[in-house]
Amino acid sequence: MDSSSLSQFLENTHLNSAEVKRRRLTLYFISYIGGIIMAVLAAKNLVRGDHFLAFWLGLFSFSVFANAALSHIFKNNNIFYYIAGCIVTAMVAVISVTGGYHDTGLHFVYPLILIQIIIVRFRAAIFYVTGTVGAVAFIVYHQESIPATYRAEDVSRFLIALGCFITVAFISEYFWHKSRKEMLTDNLEKLRQANSDPLTKVPNRRFLESVYFERAIKNPADYFPLSVVVVDIDYFKKINDNYGHDVGDRVLINVATLMKKAIRATDVVSRTGGEEFLILYPKTTLSMAVKLAEKIRVEIESSPFIEGDIHHPITASFGVATALTDANINATVKLADEHLYEAKGAGRNRVM
Numbered sequence: 001m002d003s004s005s006l007s008q009f010l011e012n013t014h015l016n017s018a019e020v021k022r023r024r025l026t027l028y029f030i031s032y033i034g035g036i037i038m039a040v041l042a043a044k045n046l047v048r049g050d051h052f053l054a055f056w057l058g059l060f061s062f063s064v065f066a067n068a069a070l071s072h073i074f075k076n077n078n079i080f081y082y083i084a085g086c087i088v089t090a091m092v093a094v095i096s097v098t099g100g101y102h103d104t105g106l107h108f109v110y111p112l113i114l115i116q117i118i119i120v121r122f123r124a125a126i127f128y129v130t131g132t133v134g135a136v137a138f139i140v141y142h143q144e145s146i147p148a149t150y151r152a153e154d155v156s157r158f159l160i161a162l163g164c165f166i167t168v169a170f171i172s173e174y175f176w177h178k179s180r181k182e183m184l185t186d187n188l189e190k191l192r193q194a195n196s197d198p199l200t201k202v203p204n205r206r207f208l209e210s211v212y213f214e215r216a217i218k219n220p221a222d223y224f225p226l227s228v229v230v231v232d233i234d235y236f237k238k239i240n241d242n243y244g245h246d247v248g249d250r251v252l253i254n255v256a257t258l259m260k261k262a263i264r265a266t267d268v269v270s271r272t273g274g275e276e277f278l279i280l281y282p283k284t285t286l287s288m289a290v291k292l293a294e295k296i297r298v299e300i301e302s303s304p305f306i307e308g309d310i311h312h313p314i315t316a317s318f319g320v321a322t323a324l325t326d327a328n329i330n331a332t333v334k335l336a337d338e339h340l341y342e343a344k345g346a347g348r349n350r351v352m
């Protein structure tokens with residue numbers, strides 16, 4: 001997992017899920033509050049004898065409730081935001097056609113347009129709002145074929161005020177989105193730094209424990225069997241002692257790079273300690289993980305550290321274990337560690 005995949009993983013796990021939650025809650029609140037208001041207005045219009053408007057308000061109230069209820073069931077589907085946007089356009093059209101109570105219904109167009117801007121994403125909202133305003137303008141300028149009657153001066157002032165309102169709403173939405181995006185980028189960079197090792201740039205132990213394992217537990221079908229390979233460079237202390245800490249650092253970077261190249265995009269190499277790494281192979285059986293670890297062992301063995309006069313053979317020992325279910329991740333890491341110590345005890349440069 002390179003730096004950009006790590007950022008992507010963190011964005012999907014933390015930041016995007018917060019954004020999805022925010023949008024979803026906005027849809028629920030607006031739908032339920034709006035649905036109740038429309039139901040009340042439908043009842044009031046029924047009492048005062050405007051059956052046509054009462055029918056439409058009742059239908060819209062039912063539609064927004066049904067839309068919100070379906071979005072509870074199909075949680076990962078974005079279509080419900082766009083359906084809500086369409087319901088708003090239809091409501092604005094019906095209100096403009098009927099005129100509402102004493103032809104004062106156009107006042108409701110302002111909050112409805114604002115709802116459309118909030119619910120549908122910024123770019124899509126431009127098209128939705130253009131369509132809605134186009135429909136209203138068409139209706140108010142063709143009063144000969146609708147029940148409502150609007151005075152010419154009210155119509156022109158309404159459209160000018162609506163234009164100003166929409167411009168201000170879009171400007172505020174634009175800057176709000178811009179600052180939110182900057183904040184998210186900033187947060188993402190901080191998260192990336194907190195979850196990666198500054199020397200080798202691979203994810204660190206924090207990433208495994210607070211991000212990766214949590215995600216695996218939430219989506220077991222995508223991760224299990226999850227194989228864990230603990231890798232420890234052999235006699236690393238000698239490298240530091242013989243050539244200095246800087247050379248030791250470069251050996252760590254080389255080994256990490258070599259392992260990153262040897263894995264699939266869905267696997268993860270992380271640095272969990274001084275000269276200890278942990279590789280995670282999702283959807284991989286124990287026998288397959290042993291073969292993959294053996295391949296990396298051979299690769300490390302055949303890539304000595306060469307720099308100037310230094311020509312130092314590098315080997316590593318490997319401990320492998322596999323978690324079949326999310327219930328035993330920690331026990332699996334512990335078992336892989338025990339296998340690593342067995343590999344060290346058995347002479348090093350081997351997979352156990």
Ligand SMILES: Nc1nc2c(ncn2[C@@H]2O[C@H](COP(=O)(O)OP(=O)(O)OP(=O)(O)O)[C@@H](O)[C@H]2O)c(=O)[nH]1
Nearest residue numbers: 232233234235236237238240245246248249274275
């Ligand atoms: N250069 C460098 N060395 C580190 C870093 N972190 C830990 N070390 C060194 O890694 C060495 C680990 O030594 P040991 O735990 O004795 O392990 P080893 O020499 O590899 O021996 P075996 O694991 O038993 O094969 C120590 O000398 C640590 O100082 C680091 O970030 N950079």
